[in-house]
Structure formats: C-alpha cells, structure tokens
Amino acid sequence: MHRSLIARFRQGHRTHRYPKSPPTLPDLFQGLPVFSKSDCIPDCHLCSDCCPTDAISFSAGSFSLDMGRCLFCGLCQEACPTSALTFSHDYRLSTSSRKGLIISESNANKALLVESANRIFRRSLKLRQVSAAGCNACEADTNVLGTLTFDLGRFGIQFVASPRHADGILVTGPVSQNMKLALQKTLDAVPSPKLVIAVGACAISGGPFKDHEEVNNGISDMFPVDLYVPGCPPNPWTILDGLLRLIGIKTPA
Amino acid sequence: MNLTPQKNAIAVSLKDVPQLAIDTFRTKAIELANNGGLVLSFFGTPKDDQVAIYCAIGTPANSEIFVFYTVVSSTYEALTPHAPQFHWFERELAEQWAIIPTGHPWLKPIRFLQTAYNGKNILSPDAPIQPGVTDYFRMSGLEPHEVAVGPVHAGIIEPGHFRFQCHGEDVFHLEIELGYQHRGIEKKLVGGPDTRTPFYIETLAGDSTIAHTIAYTQAIEALYNIDVPERATYISAIALELERLANHTGDLGALAGDIGYLPTLSFNGRIRGDYLNMTGLLCGNRFGRNLIRPGGVRFDVSKSKVDELKKRLATIYRDTQISCDLLWATPSVMARFENTGVIAQKDGIALGWVGPTARSVGIDTDARTHFPFGVYKTLQIPVATQTGGDVYSRAKIRWNEIEFSKSFIEQALDNLPEGPIDILMSEPIKHAPAPEQLVVSLTEGWRGLVCHTIVTDKSGKFDVYKVIDPSFHNWFALSMALRNEQISDFPLCNKSFNLSYCGHDL
Numbered sequence: 008m009h010r011s012l013i014a015r016f017r018q019g020h021r022t023h024r025y026p027k028s029p030p031t032l033p034d035l036f037q038g039l040p041v042f043s044k045s046d047c048i049p050d051c052h053l054c055s056d057c058c059p060t061d062a063i064s065f066s067a068g069s070f071s072l073d074m075g076r077c078l079f080c081g082l083c084q085e086a087c088p089t090s091a092l093t094f095s096h097d098y099r100l101s102t103s104s105r106k107g108l109i110i111s112e113s114n115a116n117k118a119l120l121v122e123s124a125n126r127i128f129r130r131s132l133k134l135r136q137v138s139a140a141g142c143n144a145c146e147a148d149t150n151v152l153g154t155l156t157f158d159l160g161r162f163g164i165q166f167v168a169s170p171r172h173a174d175g176i177l178v179t180g181p182v183s184q185n186m187k188l189a190l191q192k193t194l195d196a197v198p199s200p201k202l203v204i205a206v207g208a209c210a211i212s213g214g215p216f217k218d219h220e221e222v223n224n225g226i227s228d229m230f231p232v233d234l235y236v237p238g239c240p241p242n243p244w245t246i247l248d249g250l251l252r253l254i255g256i257k258t259p260a
Numbered sequence: 261m262n263l264t265p266q267k268n269a270i271a272v273s274l275k276d277v278p279q280l281a282i283d284t285f286r287t288k289a290i291e292l293a294n295n296g297g298l299v300l301s302f303f304g305t306p307k308d309d310q311v312a313i314y315c316a317i318g319t320p321a322n323s324e325i326f327v328f329y330t331v332v333s334s335t336y337e338a339l340t341p342h343a344p345q346f347h348w349f350e351r352e353l354a355e356q357w358a359i360i361p362t363g364h365p366w367l368k369p370i371r372f373l374q375t376a377y378n379g380k381n382i383l384s385p386d387a388p389i390q391p392g393v394t395d396y397f398r399m400s401g402l403e404p405h406e407v408a409v410g411p412v413h414a415g416i417i418e419p420g421h422f423r424f425q426c427h428g429e430d431v432f433h434l435e436i437e438l439g440y441q442h443r444g445i446e447k448k449l450v451g452g453p454d455t456r457t458p459f460y461i462e463t464l465a466g467d468s469t470i471a472h473t474i475a476y477t478q479a480i481e482a483l484y485n486i487d488v489p490e491r492a493t494y495i496s497a498i499a500l501e502l503e504r505l506a507n508h509t510g511d512l513g514a515l516a517g518d519i520g521y522l523p524t525l526s527f528n529g530r531i532r533g534d535y536l537n538m539t540g541l542l543c544g545n546r547f548g549r550n551l552i553r554p555g556g557v558r559f560d561v562s563k564s565k566v567d568e569l570k571k572r573l574a575t576i577y578r579d580t581q582i583s584c585d586l587l588w589a590t591p592s593v594m595a596r597f598e599n600t601g602v603i604a605q606k607d608g609i610a611l612g613w614v615g616p617t618a619r620s621v622g623i624d625t626d627a628r629t630h631f632p633f634g635v636y637k638t639l640q641i642p643v644a645t646q647t648g649g650d651v652y653s654r655a656k657i658r659w660n661e662i663e664f665s666k667s668f669i670e671q672a673l674d675n676l677p678e679g680p681i682d683i684l685m686s687e688p689i690k691h692a693p694a695p696e697q698l699v700v701s702l703t704e705g706w707r708g709l710v711c712h713t714i715v716t717d718k719s720g721k722f723d724v725y726k727v728i729d730p731s732f733h734n735w736f737a738l739s740m741a742l743r744n745e746q747i748s749d750f751p752l753c754n755k756s757f758n759l760s761y762c763g764h765d766l
Contacts, residue, residue, distance in 0.1 A: 010589055011523045014582050018527050025550030033537065035559060059456045078459060079733050080550045128480055136416040140441045143418055144466030150416040169565030183765075184389040185440045186419055205739050215459040217397030221444035233542045239549065240466065243533075 012187050021232045026251060028245065029259040030098065030244040037079045037094035038245075039119075044112050046091035047117055054083035054092055060208070060215060063092075071111040073209040074100060075227075080238040099258060101236045101249030105227055108211070121252035124233060127201055128253045131163045134204070135173035135197065139190045140222060141180030144240040145207035149241050152250075164250055169193070175202030175233070181209040181216045182223035190242055194230060202253070204234040206246060211235050263288070265324035268631040268653040271482040271699040274715065277314075278328045279713050284338060285315070285330035289349035292317040292326060293343040298625060299612050300325065300700060300711045302349035303726045304357035306378060307331055311357045314724075316700050316713060320630035331674035345612035348732060358382045368394050371439035371765055377447060392421040392437045399425045399432060407747060411440045418761035426747055434742040434750075436735055441765035444629040453480065453554075453693070456717060462549050465729055465763030469495070470503045470539075470548045472727070475712040478633060479701035480554040483693035483716065490677045493634040498569075498672050499539060499548050501665040502593050504706040505580075506535035508658040508665075511758050512584055517653055518752040519596040527583035534576045538569060556682025575665045584659055597652035601741035601753035608737070615708015616661070617734045619645045619755055620653035627704035639675075641668050650695025661706075695720040707731060707760060729763030 023030065032038075047070060055063040062076035063083060072083075072092070086095055097138070104121040123129075131137055136147050152159040153166065167173050170193045182190060205226050208214035213224035226232060236249045248258045266272055280288060293299055301316040311337075314329045330336075338361035339346040348370060350361040355369045358380035368383060372391040375381045381389070390413065404427050411419035419440040425432045441636035445460050459529060461476040462469045474496055481488055513528025536546035543551035543559050551557055562570070587593050603619040607613075618625055626643045628636040644660035693716055701712045708730030717723040741753045 011586055014586055017582050018579060020531050024360070033540040033544050035542075036540070037544055057455060059459045079542075079545075080459070116445050137412055138416070138418045140442075140443050140762065140765075141418065142463040142466030143760065144463070144469070146416050146418065147467060148546070151533055152530070154533060155526050156533055166416060181439075181443060183440060183442055184374070185442055186411065189419065189440070193412050215456055215463055216443045216445075217418075219444045219448060221442055224580060239463075240547065242546070 014037050018240070022155050025244070025247070026256060026258045032079045032098060032242065032244065034098060036096060036098070036242065037081050039095045039097035039100055040074065040077070041093050041095050042070060042072065042110055042112070043091050044070070046089045048089060048091075051088070053086040057086045060217060069112055070181060071109050074108040074110065074237040075105060075235060076208060076214070076217070077237060078208055078215065082161065090227075097260065098242055098245045099248045099260065100238065100241065100245050101234055101252065103234060105232070105235060108237055120251065123255040124202055124253050127200070128202065131229070131259070132250075133165050133167045133173045133252055134175055134177045135170045135193060136166055136177045136179070137190050137193050139178060139180040139186040139210075140183035140216075141209060143144075143208065144181035145209070148240045148243045149206060149246060149259075150181065152247055156241060157247055159247070162251060162254070162256065164254070167188065170185045170196035171198070173197050177204040177206055178210045178226050179206050180230070182227055183215045184221055184223065185235065187223055190226075191229070202233045203230055204236065204249075204253075205232050206240045207241060208237060211237060261458065263326045263328060265326055266700060267323065268325065268627070268633055269478040269482045269699060269701045271485065271697045274696040274698055275700055280328050280330050281329050282336050283311070283334060285328065288328060288336065289315050289317065289339055289346070290343045292319070293339075293345050293612075296321055297326075298709075299345045299349060300616070300702065300709070301713045301726050301728050302346060302353065302361060303713070303724065304353050305715065305724045306357075309333075311359050313353065314483045314713070314715070315347060316711070318631060318702070320625045321611070323631055325631070327698060327700060331534065332359060334358075335360040339361055340364050344610045344655070345629065347611070369439065371442045373439075373442065382575070388596065389440055396423050396435050396439065397425065397433055399427075403427055404432070420761050422750075424742070424747055424750075427745045429748065431742045431745050431747050431750075434739045438764050440762060441762040443470065443766065445766045446725060446727060450721045450722050452725065457552060463668070464727055464766060465731075465760040466547060468503065468707060468729070468760065470499045470552065470711070471703050471710045472712075473548070473702045474500060475644065475701045475710045476656060477552055477554045478703070479699045479712050479714050480693065482699045482701065483697055483714065484554070486683060488556050489680045489683060491679045492681045494540070494672050494676050495557045495561055495681065496552050496641075497635040498669050499542055499551055500703070500705075501669050502535055502539045503548060504528055504665050505662055506539070507706045508662050509535060509580055512587065512655060512658055514755050514758070515597070515752065516587060516593065516652065518755050519593065521587070521593050524583050524586050527579065531576060531580050531583065534572070538572055541565060541569065553682070554684045558681070558682070560681045561676070566676060570673055572672065573666060573669060576655070580662060584662070587655065594652065595750070598648075598650060600651045600749055601745060601756055602648070602650045603737055603741050605647075606629075611736055612733050613737050614733045615704075615730045616654055616657045617708065617737050619643065619657050621649040622647045625709070627702045627709050631702045633703060635672065639668065639671060641665075643729045643762060651752060654756040683719050705730060706736065707758070709761075718754055727766060729760055731759040731761075731764045734759055735764060737743050
C-alpha cells in the first residue's frame, strides 16, 4: 500500500490543462493543409502525381485536396517547387460534413466547422467503438484519450462496452466485407437519437485500401455521419478536439 | 541432397532456388522443421496451370535460411501430421490457392476469403462463405457448454471471434476465428512497387509500423543491391526500439488493468504515450509513419533532438521503472500472474512460436541476435528469456526488454554516426528492382519475428509479396494457454500475448 502511494506521489499530476491551454505537438507534426493559389504553377501537378491515395485533384484546372483521403505523408509538400502547398501546425481538422474536408481554392485557409450535436449529449456522451479492419493505430489513438493525460471522462465522454448503453458509435477502419454485418448490427443496437463518428482516412474514404474488393471504402456511404476526423492516424488531440466541438466545448487553436 | 543456405535480406537469383520433387520437398521441409528449424514462410504462387509452393525455413542456431519449392496441381500429402509448425500455413495455402493438403487434421479457412486468389472455392463449395461460420471443435454431453465472444468486443480493440468449450468455469478448449480484418493487401502488393506500396506496409499492423517498414525497406534494398548509410540504420533501429518500449509499457499497464490493479494501469497508459511522442519527435507521427523508406530515412535527427531524446528517455524510463516495480512488489499482482495461462516449451517448438511468447518458454529466438540486420550486426542487444510459460513470464520478459531497449537507444544516440541519412532512391525506383530474384527479409518487432518474402518477375515487379506477422505463428499459443484455465482469466491471458488481428488478416 505505502509503495503505491509513494509511486503515486512520484508520478505527479499529469493531466493536460486542455482545452484551457493548447496541446503540445511535435515540430514535424503535419496539420491542416494550406494552399496558396498565387504560388501554384499551372499544369505542374507534381503534388497530385506523387499522392498515394489520389487525394489531390485538378478538375478543370482548379486545385482541391480531400482530407478524407489524405494520409498526411507530406510527399506533396516535398514535391511542390514553390511551397504553394504546405502542412500547417493546426491540429483542428474535424468537420461535420464530408464536403467540409475538401480544401479548395475558394475555401483555403478557412476554419473547419463542426456543428454541435443535439443538446442532450452535451454533458454526457457514451460511445461504442467499432474497429472494422482498422490497423490498430486509430484504435490506439482513440484508446489513449482514456488515459490520465487526456482524461476524457472529465468532459462527460466515455467509451462503453455495450451498444445498448451508447449514444453513438465511433468507427475506425475501411470496413472489411467480413465486418460489414457486425458493424451494421452494432449501430442498429444503439438507441435513437444516435451519433456516428468516423475516425481516420480509412473510415472516411477507405484510406490506402480504397476500392479494394475486400473493403467498403469506409462508412460514408453506409449511414449518415455526424463527425469526420481525418488523419492516418489522427493525432489524439485532433480526435479530442473533434469530440469536444461536437458537444459544444470550445477548443484552443 | 544438400541445400545452399541464404542469409537474412540478401537477394538470390530465382535460378538458384532449387525446385524439388514433391517427395523430396516434403522430406526436406519436415526434416528441417523438426531439427531446430523455424518455418518463416510457406506460400503458393501460380506457375503455368499449377501452383508452386515455396518454403522458407530458418535455423536460428547458425543464422541460415533455406528456401526451396515444388510444383503441385491440386493436392499433396500434408506436412502438418509430421511437423505441426505447418498447420496454419497449410490452411492458408488451401484457402488462397485451392490446393488440398490431404490428411491435414483441421482444414478450414483462416481468413474467410470469398474465393481463392485463382477464383476457386474448395473449402465451402456448396454455401457462400460467411465470416466465423465454420466447423468448431465441440464437446458433447449434458454438462459442457459453449461460449461465443466477438467479433465486436467490449473495448477499443480489433475484431475476432472466440469460441470456448466450457465445463462450468473451466475451459477445455478455445478456438479462434479471424479474418474480420482482411483488407486484401498481399494481392494488391503484387505488381509493385508503386506509390502506394510503403503505405500498405505501414498499415499491415499499425502498432508495428516500424518493424514491418524495416522488413520491407531492407528487402527492397537487397533487390537493388544497395547499402544504406549507417546513420539511417541507427535512426531506424532507435525507432524500432521506441516502438517496443511503447507497446511493452502499454501491455504491462493493461495486464495490471485486467487484474484490477489500477496504479500501474494509469501510470503506464500515460507513459506509453510519452514513448510514442518520442517517435513523434523523430518524424511527426506517433507511430513512425513516413519515417523509413527504401534507401534511408526521411528526417534527420539534429544535435538538439539527440539531447532532447536522451533527456526524455531518462525521465520517462524512471517513471516506467517506478510504475512497473509496483507489479513485482505487490503480492496480489504476483498471485494472479504466476501459474496463469501456462504454455509448454515442447508445444512452442512443435508449433513454431516466436517473440516474447516463445521466449517465455525458454526458446531464445530473436532476429536481432539470430538473423542480425542493420545496426544489430554490430550493436548487440541481449535476449530476455524465462521458463515458466505463464503470464508472469511474459510480463517479466517485457520488462527486461524495456531495460535492454532503453540501454540500446542510449548507446545508439551516443554513437550516432555522422553522414547522410539516405541515398537517392528516386532514380532506381523509377525502373523496377532486379528481375527474377527472391529475398527473405527478417526483423524483430515487439511481438516477434516479422518476415517479408519477395519474388520478382521477368520485368522486376513483385510477383509475390508474402508477409508473415509474428501473430500468424502465435495465435494458437493463446488457445493452448486457455486449456484448463478459468474463462474469467481470458482477458488476462489474451493481454499477455496481445496479438495482432490485422497483422494476421492482412
């Protein structure tokens, strides 16, 4: 007993002051992509040529980057000769709409919007997590929110064991054909009103596994989604920011 | 006949890989597997109208790897009854290529593919394949009952289906059905390398990104026959050991959580994140994504980063030590760890277990020592072993490996050689690797031996890309651990192995 008390004392208080103070992120962290049309060389397309998931396109000559497909590998930033495309340090990437994830010439550098969910979830949100062919990276970065650094419980958000006890599901992975039925059954078992959250490029668009016959390109075409959290995997702060804004809590830039 | 041995991550011409008649192939495979050999890889690939079966067996005692193949049309006599190591491989072969190993004691799908890669379906010709729907080992009588768990589990974990045969609280046998995570990666790697290849590799098992990426890059580098700058091999080895530190720390915390000992659970959850953040310092991503590529690493470690890493490692390790020491000093923890989920060495040898699972029964195989690669050729790291085969042994091995990895990283940071971090691979990657070559590439991830085997075709593209994650070898160890155990100890036993679902399902 005394040993554990001494250990407790030596470990100290470790819960981050977020959202009162901003999160600490590594200097190489790749956040919100920033596009500058004036620097872009027309018909250069080096960025879209090296993108592993075809996230960048130039339909009718106009640039767009789909964060729902982006793996945040930074190859495009490296390829761009004029730094017209860069990744900023902004970790706040979540949106309420699939369209909102697309960075284009017209909406570049605008804040991403998350619409607050139904008021009844604001002080208590119970989620059931379903991994549907996720590689265990998104799962790990979601699970970590329960540790004392983030202490998700202080915001009234908790991951529960049964869908019957849940207000919604948080899905990771591209949804393999072998998991499709189990995922549908889990969502069906959640009482209404319910929320659906897609975490990671796979759950949003299929990620690197897009258009494999073994997967379903994520959940976007399966059911309505209330929150999209892009990344491969999203940083835990990115996921936490999305969840908090969903229940109407302001987060620092 | 005598076979010529290969070495880890050295490419050989396909002409030098001997084709054996099926009888010689069987004799040789069984002889090697039963005499200190570990089956590294065993897979099919189409050859004319038939299927070629490649077998790669490593002998850790002398760091040698033997590769040979045979060609069959539809059936052959199974190896499993004579060498149980092949049991999972032969099930995979039957599922992927519709080849029947006759006499296999328990032939059924391992991933529930809708059809074999060549469109055939021999394992369930009459009914559509559904995940988890198959024959199960069952007990009969009035008293026994069956417990089914999954695919969706009570927690943030990957899906799998577990079927327990119980008598009261006691488990007689546990059967594990996987395949829910199958994303068809191996099939898509064929014809590569292309822009997506490294991203497939990094997501084979997301928590073992570094281990798989090193296996991939050293295979590619072998095919191009290039040497990577020393500084790059140091940086990737540091990342590999950080991956081990993070996951072992997390596992020890989770083991404490499964027996309701909350101090270590809470501390280690936080500390695990601190190790991941050290990887984040190397490349911006906590799992080491985008760090390692063929030819070197993408980000250098500046002098100030070396100092920052050293400083953080000292503090975080101190916290890890305080937290984990509680486990060994608390009698109620030790009482639950000791003699729970016991597995036997003879089963480990027969079934070919790897990593901490094998080392918990005294099998000291570790690719860093026995098939050395990269920095490990010069900078040695001790192998931790135990003999008890219980949860305690697997926990203690993790702790010992945390100690060793910490010293290793300190040493590597102190001796980080100067020089470039990559050689320009952009030029050679545009034309394909050398044609008609075969390479077996091994690394030691935190779960154990990772094996990537590549065969290139006439134009140098991947004809076969075979991935064996350590979990592929080890899932059956969990079944063995549950025998005669109480069902309520399943979470604890499961966590003591902490195997990968997606690494198995690919």
